[in-house]
Amino acid sequence: MKVAIPSFLFFFFPLISFAQEVNDEKTDHYLEEDKKKISVVGGLSYLHNSFGLLYEHKVFRLRPNDAFYTEFFLRYRWVDVSFSFAPKLTHINNDDPEKGKSKYFNFGFTFFLAPKIRQYVYFSQVKGLYFQDTKEFMRLLYGNDYNEEGYLQFPDAKYRSFKGETTYLWVGNKKDYRSFNNMTYQPLKDVFVVSTGLFYQYNILSDIGKTVYLGETFSDSDNSPSKDFRIALRSGGGIQKKIKNNWYAIVEVYPELYYAKLVGENFHEFNVGIFSNARIGYDNGKWFFGGGAQLSWVNSSNENFYSTTQWLFRAGIGFRFNSPTFVNRNFDKIDNILK
Template identity: 25%
Template sequence: MTLKNTITVLTLLSGIFYAKCQTDTALVTSYRDKVMIRLNLDTNLEKYIISEKGTDDSKMELSINNKTKTSVSIDYRVISATLSFSPKFIPGNNEDDLKGKSSYTDLSFRFFPKRFIQTLYYKKVKGFYLENMKDFIPDWKETDAYLQFPDLKVLSFGGTTSYVLNKNFSAKSIYTHSEWQKKSSGSWVPYLDYDISFFTNTINEVKNKEIQYKIGGNMGYFYNWIIRDKVNVAPYLSLGIGGQFSSSRQENEKKENEQFVTLKMEGGLHVGYNSDRFLFGGRISFNTYTYQKSGETVENNNLYGLIYIGYRFAPPKVVKNTYDKIQKKIPVL
């Protein structure tokens, strides 16, 4: 496998909810004006499951040959930059010969205007393989090559608009580590999710394309349990229902339009340690949605895992002065 270096610049734009650096209130400590360097180890597992209604005999499990990535992040105020790569020595990072090559790109922007959380994202996934080979070839062995779909690509643009009902709950303490919630608190969070996805594939020189539009309403509950001032455990779970509209075409054939009702479930758990300078922890989350299509059940599952360790410090004067000059011209920063 060739070592890949991917530079991703994430901009996290926040409303000025706590304006001063490390301003203590009764419930929250802010680290907005501290520089944070963070080392991350993370992975994304993307899978599509297609099965006929009422039977698993013809179920297809299409997965990506994802890599465990190591990344270094630098955060200051609303700016975050990340350099990531996939080391060969990590188990599972050198199986291209068996599973084919896959690529996964994920770029997201998150805003925090008061109690709203606005997320926008772009995701590109290419290169899948048939994970359940034994269901189709009983004498298949794990040392044999998997059936591969190198041209299957999914390109998505979307977002979520959320509202935190409890004003004493700090979403930033979980998402960006730019705050620390001092007392345990939870909140119901209703949110709307929406996206457009483009599926393309080429089989035997025949091109297939499908466009999906999805929108859904969800209700989730988040809880941030603070243990001995510096340790937090933050689980969450949400359920939702929505609609999907798809348009597909194979080469020059007539376009087919379909509508579906979708069900969605999302959840996760974050465990972390925080001090004014050091922080570390881990996070695992899942996202799954399903719908019925022409007698088949289609599921899309995503599993994300992260381990991180970080360090905060006061910004060098040249960094602070440069940012302040830019902020005068762009007040939202």
């Protein structure tokens, strides 16, 4: 029995190597054909988000009212773009008059600087916020007997966020990891990746001078914006599993160490958190659909100014079509220069 086990292993390992070579050949063939195709995805996302506002050593939550918005992805070769907004024609938002109206706009793109280094750049803006902890805030000002119902609204408030992430793949490469980004790449095989990423973010909260409360409008001339930056070191892994009949599933989990600071203020903190992503979908190479959830959690407690729990749910459908010949020709020239 002691002799049989090593013999079996010597027989089995060459088969693993051969299977990997076959998979690599299929992947290379797919990527070569994929250079001539454009992937387009349209979908709907639901976002539950809140922003901390520090006052009298206590954190109060600012929230946007709109939760739903449309989302689009577009990819051609190494150009991977996403943008989203909430168009009026779709009527997908159900604004609560007591909380005001909110508008979303997001734009970002992803690309690989090298086979193992992925770069992510993103800009988002939400306009129109309300004070979720209005009653608690008013009781802090006027005493515990205050019982008026309603929300402080900041109709002109803008929360702009500039985000980026540079990720190094310890296990895997861009051929394996591309399909983790979004649905624009077809998952071809079972994949396991391990990575470390540096996430960085700069935020600006501005235009909070105008306030609406119980139907009355108030203005404050002192309207200086609040700015902060945040850095997180994320390390973790992801699994992509192919299921029969072109179905697949993806799960990613990344614990993180977090640092944040208010610009111009003597206030900063260290924290811990987690970023996770899961998706299930169908992809036959020509058209595809899927849905998933994303969680970004940073030590959610009232003692932490930068604590947050952000849920994102999305579902989308897309297709691939052949790109025009002149586009292929021009991008071939660019690819030859970048080599």
